[in-house]
Amino acid sequence: MIAELIAEIGPLWHERHQARLTERLRQRAVGAGAKHRFVFIDRLLATLVSLRHGTTHDVLAWCFGVDRSTITRAIGEVRPLLAQRGCTIAPDVRLRTLAEAIEYLGANGRTGIIDGTEIRVRRPAAGSKVRDKFISAKTRQNAVKAMVLTDADGRVLFCSPVQPGSCADITQARQLGMVQLLADGPFMEILADAGYQGMGAQTGGRVITPPHRKFKKNAPAWYEERHEQQRKAHSSRRIRVEHGIAHLKNWRALTRHLGRREHMSDIVQAVAGLLSHQQTAAPDRGLRA
Structure with a gap:
C-alpha cells in the first residue's frame, strides 16, 4: 500500500511543489540553493503515522531528525492530497x-x-x-x-x-x-x-x-x-x-x-480514503480491523 501511495501521490506533490516555486518572482533559479533533507517518502510516512497513531509533531520531528515546523509543513502539504483520493471500491474505481x-x-x-x-x-x-x-x-x-x-x-x-x-x-x-x-x-x-x-x-x-x-x-x-x-x-x-x-x-x-x-475535513476524508483502500486490498481483514 505504501508503494502505491508513493507512486500516486508523489507526482502530485512534486507538481504542486514546482508550481509554488514558479508562481512568484525569484532572485535565483528554480532548483538552486539548499536541497530538501526531508524527502517525499519521509513526508508521506510522517503524515500516515500522524493520522494512524495521533503522534504529535514534536515526536515526529525527533524521529525523523528535522525541525517541528518542517513536519507541520510536510503534513499540511500531503494530507490534502490524501483527502482528494476518494474512497476506493475496486482497484480502478474510486x-x-x-x-x-x-x-x-x-x-x-x-x-x-x-x-x-x-x-x-x-x-x-x-x-x-x-x-x-x-x-x-x-x-x-x-x-x-x-x-x-x-x-x-x-x-x-x-x-x-x-x-x-x-x-x-x-x-x-x-x-x-x-x-x-x-x-x-x-x-x-x-x-x-x-x-x-x-x-x-x-x-x-x-x-x-x-x-x-x-x-x-x-x-x-x-x-x-x-x-x-x-x-x-x-x-x-x-x-x-x-x-x-x-x-x-x-x-x-x-x-x-x-x-x-x-x-x-481533510483529516476525516484522508482517513476514509486510506481505510477504504485497505478494505479493498484485503476485504476480510479490512472489515474486521
Missing part, C-alpha cells in the same frame, strides 16, 4: 463525491446506510462568535460532525466534510444535496436512524428510518411487541454503518483532535 456514491449504489442495486459521527475538538477561544456553535446537542461537548455512507457490508463509500457539532444530521444531509440526488436518481434503499426522519417523504421512500409510534399512550400490548420487533429489525440492518464508523475511529486522529479545526 468515489470522490456523494453523487458518485449514490450513482454507484443505484447502478448496482445495492443498499446504502448513512449515519453521522462526531469528533471532539478544541473549544473556540473566549469571546469568539462561534464559541457555542461547536457544542453538540447529543454529547454537550465541542465537536465536529461528518456524514458517513457505507454499503450493506459496512464498506465506506463516502465521508463528507465536517460541520460544527450543533448541526443536525438531517440538516447536514440536506446541505450535501442528498435529497435532490435521491429524488432524481434510481430507486434504492438508504437505511438511516431516527435523526433522518422526514427524508423518506422527500425522497420518494428511498430513505428508510425506524417506524414511528402510532400510540403515544395506552398502546395495546400487541402493538408494543410488534413495534419493538420492527425497530430491532431495522437496527440490525443498519448496524453495519456503526462498524464502518468504528473502523474510522480506530485511527487516533479521529478520536479527539487537539489541532486546528480547519483541518478536520
